[in-house]
Amino acid sequence: MLTVRHxxxxxxxxxxxxxxxxxxxxRPMREEWDVLVRDSGAKALELLASEKxxxxxxxxxxxxxxxxxxLQTVMQRHPQVVRxxxxxxxxxxxxxxxxxxxxxxxxxxxxxxxxxxxxxxxxALRDLLHDEQLQRLVASLGTVPSLPTLYQRxxxxxxxxxxxxxxxGEIVAQDMGMSAKLLQLTNSAxxxxxxxxxxxxxxxxxxxxxxxxxxxxxxxxxxTLAGATSGGVAxxxxxxxxxxxxxxxxxxxxxxxxxxxxxxxAYTAGLLQDCGMLxxxxxxxxxxxxxxxxxxxPDLLAAERAHFxxxxxxxxxxxxxxxxxxxxxxxxxxxxxxPMDAPITVVNxxxxxxxxxxxxxxxxxxxxxxxxxxxxxxxxxxxxxxxxWRRARTQGG
Numbered sequence: 001m002l003t004v005r006h007x008x009x010x011x012x013x014x015x016x017x018x019x020x021x022x023x024x025x026x027r028p029m030r031e032e033w034d035v036l037v038r039d040s041g042a043k044a045l046e047l048l049a050s051e052k053x054x055x056x057x058x059x060x061x062x063x064x065x066x067x068x069x070x071l072q073t074v075m076q077r078h079p080q081v082v083r084x085x086x087x088x089x090x091x092x093x094x095x096x097x098x099x100x101x102x103x104x105x106x107x108x109x110x111x112x113x114x115x116x117x118x119x120x121x122x123x124a125l126r127d128l129l130h131d132e133q134l135q136r137l138v139a140s141l142g143t144v145p146s147l148p149t150l151y152q153r154x155x156x157x158x159x160x161x162x163x164x165x166x167x168x169g170e171i172v173a174q175d176m177g178m179s180a181k182l183l184q185l186t187n188s189a190x191x192x193x194x195x196x197x198x199x200x201x202x203x204x205x206x207x208x209x210x211x212x213x214x215x216x217x218x219x220x221x222x223x224t225l226a227g228a229t230s231g232g233v234a235x236x237x238x239x240x241x242x243x244x245x246x247x248x249x250x251x252x253x254x255x256x257x258x259x260x261x262x263x264x265x266a267y268t269a270g271l272l273q274d275c276g277m278l279x280x281x282x283x284x285x286x287x288x289x290x291x292x293x294x295x296x297x298p299d300l301l302a303a304e305r306a307h308f309x310x311x312x313x314x315x316x317x318x319x320x321x322x323x324x325x326x327x328x329x330x331x332x333x334x335x336x337x338x339p340m341d342a343p344i345t346v347v348n349x350x351x352x353x354x355x356x357x358x359x360x361x362x363x364x365x366x367x368x369x370x371x372x373x374x375x376x377x378x379x380x381x382x383x384x385x386x387x388x389w390r391r392a393r394t395q396g397g
């Protein structure tokens with residue numbers, strides 16, 4: 001009989017009574033999780049050095065080694081481990097110090113259901129990538145690279161005496177890296193937002209220009225691409241296509257009269273759908289060049305799976321899921337090439353992004369293209385809209 005390995009979750013807090021409370025709270029999960037506790041960063045690192053741990057959840061404010069320092073060390077020594085901050089501290093300084101090493105932020109005291117969901121989701125994501133080296137790579141990333149021209153524009157706007165939040169939001173909404181990072185932050189408990197944040201424009205309004213300025217000019221929370229080509233991928237073309245898909249996805253969602261949050265998620269998912277391709281091209285350049293040139297496989301996804309044991313859709317979804325982005329966005333990124341593999345009952349961001357990507361790629365086709373799934377068109381009775389959406393494609397959405 002096949003046995004499923006228990007996930008091992010390590011909680012770190014200098015207050016013993018809090019650790020005891022967490023153990024009581026998570027007792028119903030004992031059939032799935034091994035919950036371990038340590039009352040200092042040093043003791044946590046000792047355990048990590050000797051035992052396999054899947055997730056570390058650390059308090060921020062602790063004597064000696066605080067949560068930010070602990071998670072930075074965990075990222076360096078054990079990059080495959082999922083890292084979560086659980087803290088009542090919301091000051092900007094602690095946020096900046098923990099930014100690169102932290103996948104998600106949870107408020108303290110934390111709602112038991114939210115804590116269980118966050119940890120369970122992190123554990124489930126581990127199954128998306130089967131290659132441990134790839135898990136280590138993706139979990140160690142603190143950013144998705146930004147396009148240098150867009151980074152320069154936001155830098156210039158923030159350097160003005162009176163920068164415009166609207167302009168900043170519009171710039172961020174065109175960039176994979178900045179959109180992903182700001183949505184990571186605003187969908188955490190760090191800013192106390194009770195609703196799901198689905199668009200970069202909303203994210204800028206929520207965290208404020210002061211924090212955005214600190215992220216860009218002080219914490220260097222965004223990285224930029226070094227050249228016009230990475231791992232055989234022409235990055236300008238990748239960004240151009242991402243914007244085209246995002247814009248058409250928003251037009252399609254609007255045409256179908258989907259709710260405003262769904263429209264926002266469709267745009268964001270369209271923008272981010274190929275972020276995994278960028279991550280592989282930048283961080284595993286030589287191997288990605290080989291995958292692009294591998295003609296023994298019918299399409300790029302098959303070549304990626306042969307070279308990396310995962311395709312770019314899974315890699316992108318894994319990172320965005322670790323960062324706590326809304327699940328419909330993560331799902332759309334994961335399945336945008338093969339939507340029928342997901343449990344779809346209604347038109348959602350995945351359906352919209354798949355159709356938008358396929359229509360954008362339709363004229364050229366090729367190994368990298370998204371191919372329109374006839375079953376999706378039939379299931380949701382979309383055939384009558386396709387010609388209008390093709391016209392919208394040529395008109396820029």
